[in-house]
Amino acid sequence: MSARPQVGGAGRVVVKVGSSSLTTLPGGLDAARLTALVDVLAAVRAQGREVVLVSSGAIAAGLAPLGVEGRPRDLATAQAAASVGQLRLVQTYADAFDRHGVTVGQVLLTADDLTRRGHYRNARQTLERLLTLGVLPIVNENDTVATEEIRFGDNDRLAALVAHVAAADALVLLSDVDGVYDGDPRTGPAQLLDTVRGTGDLAAVALGTARRNGVGTGGMATKVEAAFIASGAGVPVVVTSTPQAAAALAGERVGTLFEPSGRRPSGRQFWLRYASRPRGRLVLDDGAVRAVRERHASLLAAGVTAVHGDFLADDPVELVGPDGTVVARGLVAYDARELPALLGRRTPDLDPEYRREVVHRDEMVLVGRARTAGRLPG
Numbered sequence: 001m002s003a004r005p006q007v008g009g010a011g012r013v014v015v016k017v018g019s020s021s022l023t024t025l026p027g028g029l030d031a032a033r034l035t036a037l038v039d040v041l042a043a044v045r046a047q048g049r050e051v052v053l054v055s056s057g058a059i060a061a062g063l064a065p066l067g068v069e070g071r072p073r074d075l076a077t078a079q080a081a082a083s084v085g086q087l088r089l090v091q092t093y094a095d096a097f098d099r100h101g102v103t104v105g106q107v108l109l110t111a112d113d114l115t116r117r118g119h120y121r122n123a124r125q126t127l128e129r130l131l132t133l134g135v136l137p138i139v140n141e142n143d144t145v146a147t148e149e150i151r152f153g154d155n156d157r158l159a160a161l162v163a164h165v166a167a168a169d170a171l172v173l174l175s176d177v178d179g180v181y182d183g184d185p186r187t188g189p190a191q192l193l194d195t196v197r198g199t200g201d202l203a204a205v206a207l208g209t210a211r212r213n214g215v216g217t218g219g220m221a222t223k224v225e226a227a228f229i230a231s232g233a234g235v236p237v238v239v240t241s242t243p244q245a246a247a248a249l250a251g252e253r254v255g256t257l258f259e260p261s262g263r264r265p266s267g268r269q270f271w272l273r274y275a276s277r278p279r280g281r282l283v284l285d286d287g288a289v290r291a292v293r294e295r296h297a298s299l300l301a302a303g304v305t306a307v308h309g310d311f312l313a314d315d316p317v318e319l320v321g322p323d324g325t326v327v328a329r330g331l332v333a334y335d336a337r338e339l340p341a342l343l344g345r346r347t348p349d350l351d352p353e354y355r356r357e358v359v360h361r362d363e364m365v366l367v368g369r370a371r372t373a374g375r376l377p378g
Contacts, residue, residue, distance in 0.1 A: 002195065004257055006251075008249070009169075010236075011049055013050070013249065014159055014166060014168045015053050016053075016174060017053070017242060021037070022055070022061075022089075029060075034093070036243075038100070041053065042097060042100035043246070052136070053093075054158060058082045058085040058089050059078055059081045059085055061084075062080070062083065062088070065085075066084060068081060090104070097136060102136050105130045105137050107140075108140055109141060114275045116277075117271060120271050139159075156173060156222045157222065157225065157226050160274075161275055168235060170235060170238070171237045171238075173223050174240065178254075178255060179192050180192070196257070197259045223239050227239055233262060233270055234260045235260060235264070238254070239255050240256070265365075272363075277316065278329065279316060279317060280309020281319075282307060282332070282358065284299070284319055289322075292327055293366060298359065298360045298364075299357060299364070301342040302346050304344070307340060311332060312336075314333075315332060316330070317331075328364050329364070332358060342354055
C-alpha cells in the first residue's frame with residue numbers, strides 16, 4: 001500500500017523549498033512565487049495540520065540589494081548577502097502569512113547546533129514549543145555565521161534532520177524539478193519514478209552530484225540523499241516541484257514518493273547516526289568487529305587495537321575495522337588519553353574503575369558502510 005495517503009493525512013509535515021523556487025538571479029526574491037507557496041501552506045494549516053518550513057533563499061535574496069552578480073564564491077560575501085537577504089526573506093514570509101492570520105517564527109541553525117547533543121535537544125524543544133504555540137517555524141541554515149567547516153552543505157539534508165527533530169509525519173522536498181527521473185530529461189527521454197522503496201531502485205539511475213548553478217547549491221543527488229535519511233527513519237518523503245506542492249501535501253500522485261523503509265529511531269539513535277560529528281576513531285580487531293556487527297555487543301577494551309583523535313568521555317567516535325571500514329558509531333566512555341593503557345586487555349585484568357565497556361551497545365548504532373568522518377551519511 002502506498003504511503004501517499006500518509007503524506008496527505010500527516011498531522012505535522014516539514015516542507016523544504018529551494019532557492020530556485022523563490023528567487024531569480026538578477027531580481028532577488030520573486031514575491032509572486034513565494035506568496036503562492038504561502039497560500040498553499042496556509043491552506044494546509046487551515047486543515048488543522050502543523051507545518052515546519054525549511055526555506056533556502058537568504059543568500060540569493062541579498063544579491064540584488066548588494067549589487068552582486070552571480071552566487072558569491074568567497075565566504076565573506078556570501079555571509080554578507082545572507083545577512084541582508086535573510087531579513088528580506090523572513091519579512092516577506094511574515095507579511096504573506098499574516099494575511100492568513102498565521103504567525104511565523106525564525107529558526108536559524110548551523111550544523112554545530114545539531115551535531116552537539118545538547119544543542120540538538122534545544123533545537124527539538126524550541127521547534128516543539130513554537131508548534132504548540134501555534135507558530136509556523138521557518139528554518140534556514142545560519143549562512144551569516146556558518147563556515148565551510150560547520151555547514152550542512154545544502155538545505156535538503158537540513159530538512160531531513162529537522163523532520164526527525166520535529167517528529168514530523170512526512171517530508172516534502174520542493175524544487176524546480178517534478179521528481180526523480182531515470183535519466184536527465186534535459187538531454188533525452190526520461191521517465192519520472194513514481195515510487196522508491198530502497199536504494200536498489202536507484203542503482204541504475206545517474207543522479208550526478210550537488211551543484212552550484214544559478215542561485216541554488218543543491219541538486220537531485222542531495223534530495224535523494226536527504227530522502228533516504230528521512231525515509232530510513234520512518235518518515236515518508238515526496239520529491240516534487242513547487243507548483244505541485246498542494247497536490248503533494250494532499251497525498252495525490254505527483255512527484256516521487258520515497259516509502260518509509262525503517263522504523264522511527266529514538267532521538268539519541270538518530271542523532272548518533274545522522275547528526276553527530278565524530279571526535280575520533282577506535283580501531284577494532286576482527287573479533288570485536290564480529291561481536292559489534294553480528295551480536296550488537298558492547299565494545300570492550302580487549303577488542304580495541306588503536307585510538308585516533310582527541311576526545312573526551314561521552315564524545316561520539318567511529319568504530320572501524322582493521323581495514324578502515326566504519327562499522328559503527330557510538331559514545332565512548334573514556335577520554336582519549338585513558339584508552340592507550342587499556343588496549344587489548346581483558347576486563348578482569350583491568351583496575352576496577354576501568355572495567356566498564358569502552359562503548360556500551362545502548363550508546364551505539366551500526367553504520368554498515370564506509371564514510372568520511374564528519375559527513376552526514378546518505
